[in-house]
Amino acid sequence: MTSVSFPVVSVDQPIGSFFVGVLRADALLSICEFDYRRMQFTNGYIDFLGIQRKLNSNRLSEIARYVKTIDACFPTSVVISVDERCAKISDTSVSGVQLLTLNEYEDENDSNLSIPFNAIASIIDGQHRLKGLQEAGKNDFELSVSVFIGVDDATEATVFSIVNLAQTKVNPSLVYDLQALAKHRSPEKTCHDIVVNLDRLDASPFKNKIKRLGVATDGRFGETLSQATVVKGILPYITNDPVGDRDRGKRFAFWEPATAKDFSRRIFYPFFQQNEDVKILQIVVNYFSAVQEKWPIAWHDTGRGNMLNRTNGYNALIRFLRPALLNITGEPRVVAKAEFADLFSKVKLTDSDFNPSNFVPGTSGSTKLFRALVDGTGVVQ
Numbered sequence: 339m340t341s342v343s344f345p346v347v348s349v350d351q352p353i354g355s356f357f358v359g360v361l362r363a364d365a366l367l368s369i370c371e372f373d374y375r376r377m378q379f380t381n382g383y384i385d386f387l388g389i390q391r392k393l394n395s396n397r398l399s400e401i402a403r404y405v406k407t408i409d410a411c412f413p414t415s416v417v418i419s420v421d422e423r424c425a426k427i428s429d430t431s432v433s434g435v436q437l438l439t440l441n442e443y444e445d446e447n448d449s450n451l452s453i454p455f456n457a458i459a460s461i462i463d464g465q466h467r468l469k470g471l472q473e474a475g476k477n478d479f480e481l482s483v484s485v486f487i488g489v490d491d492a493t494e495a496t497v498f499s500i501v502n503l504a505q506t507k508v509n510p511s512l513v514y515d516l517q518a519l520a521k522h523r524s525p526e527k528t529c530h531d532i533v534v535n536l537d538r539l540d541a542s543p544f545k546n547k548i549k550r551l552g553v554a555t556d557g558r559f560g561e562t563l564s565q566a567t568v569v570k571g572i573l574p575y576i577t578n579d580p581v582g583d584r585d586r587g588k589r590f591a592f593w594e595p596a597t598a599k600d601f602s603r604r605i606f607y608p609f610f611q612q613n614e615d616v617k618i619l620q621i622v623v624n625y626f627s628a629v630q631e632k633w634p635i636a637w638h639d640t641g642r643g644n645m646l647n648r649t650n651g652y653n654a655l656i657r658f659l660r661p662a663l664l665n666i667t668g669e670p671r672v673v674a675k676a677e678f679a680d681l682f683s684k685v686k687l688t689d690s691d692f693n694p695s696n697f698v699p700g701t702s703g704s705t706k707l708f709r710a711l712v713d714g715t716g717v718v719q
Contacts (some may be wrong), residue, residue, distance in 0.1 A: 341441035342361070345359055345430065356484050357427075358482065363472065402474040410476075414482070418485055418486070419489055511552030511553075514526060523613070525580050532615065532622065533569055575606040605659075608670035624673060632682040632683070633689050635689035646692040654708040662711075666678070
């Protein structure tokens with residue numbers, strides 16, 4: 339191949355004009371070079387070259403797996419920049435639609451100025467999507483593409499910054515809350531439903547304590563945990579592959595029966611697999627009710643300085659749930675509050691101990707509380 343042509347429409351925005359069209363992943367890969375940000379020493383000076391960040395192997399693997407699922411979708415454009423010598427725009431018979439042809443460039447006087455077909459375009463945004471599709475063998479995956487023609491390095495850098503820095507990230511609690519709209523079962527939807535019930539049930543120690551959309555609820559006080567924090571604590575006990583299990587739910591509505599090994603790592607998976615999500619809710623309520631009973635003052639204290647009912651404390655407690663439950667039972671069943679309470683009775687910590695002096699903010703404080711619970715109860719991790 340020495341050229342590729344596809345219909346485009348022109349878009350005029352304050353930064354300038356660009357073109358939007360559709361190309362298959364393999365066509366894009368055939369013309370794009372990956373322009374990583376790097377340093378180059380020239381005559382004693384440092385030049386910063388390139389726009390893109392280095393490829394993240396973990397993100398590549400995640401995308402490669404994602405594009406094989408039934409939900410695979412990339413609605414936003416891959417953004418590329420093309421040298422004007424490699425682009426030709428011509429009119430079509432359809433109003434507003436033009437034909438963009440991208441071709442290699444051969445300089446008649448200096449071969450060093452020539453541009454080969456595989457370097458026609460540089461990627462401003464979308465490198466991980468493209469490489470992930472390539473890794474998954476999804477060469478026929480169609481992508482919307484925004485093409486900037488003849489722009490300088492500064493404009494490329496500006497566009498990259500706008501796409502990656504200026505746009506507001508979606509609150510993760512909102513993302514989990516949107517699981518309520520899903521028609522099919524999935525670990526995320528189950529976790530969402532559990533958190534909703536934890537927040538509203540009178541018997542729940544979390545009643546009115548959870549910020550459902552990650553921000554304080556109007557008219558409520560004492561919300562110390564975000565929905566995302568609570569979900570992220572429960573989710574690993576159901577699945578070690580949320581994307582794959584969600585895809586299996588949509589395709590087959592079936593998950594493999596749990597083995598003894600599965601239960602030892604994913605203590606809630608057997609209930610999820612059997613569509614017994616209410617038992618997961620019962621265990622969580624019983625467990626944290628025992629915590630509330632053991633340290634009632636600290637659990638209800640919403641003032642600054644107390645960490646038990648905040649992210650740090652919750653992360654330690656939910657981490658301790660697995661060894662605690664396995665210490666009580668070796669088979670999937672609902673563990674009663676009294677059984678958890680008997681375990682916590684061995685811990686010497688008092689309500690006044692849950693302060694920043696003993697458990698500093700951050701991961702280290704959470705880990706220290708987890709270790710205190712393990713050492714105090716003598717459970718095997």
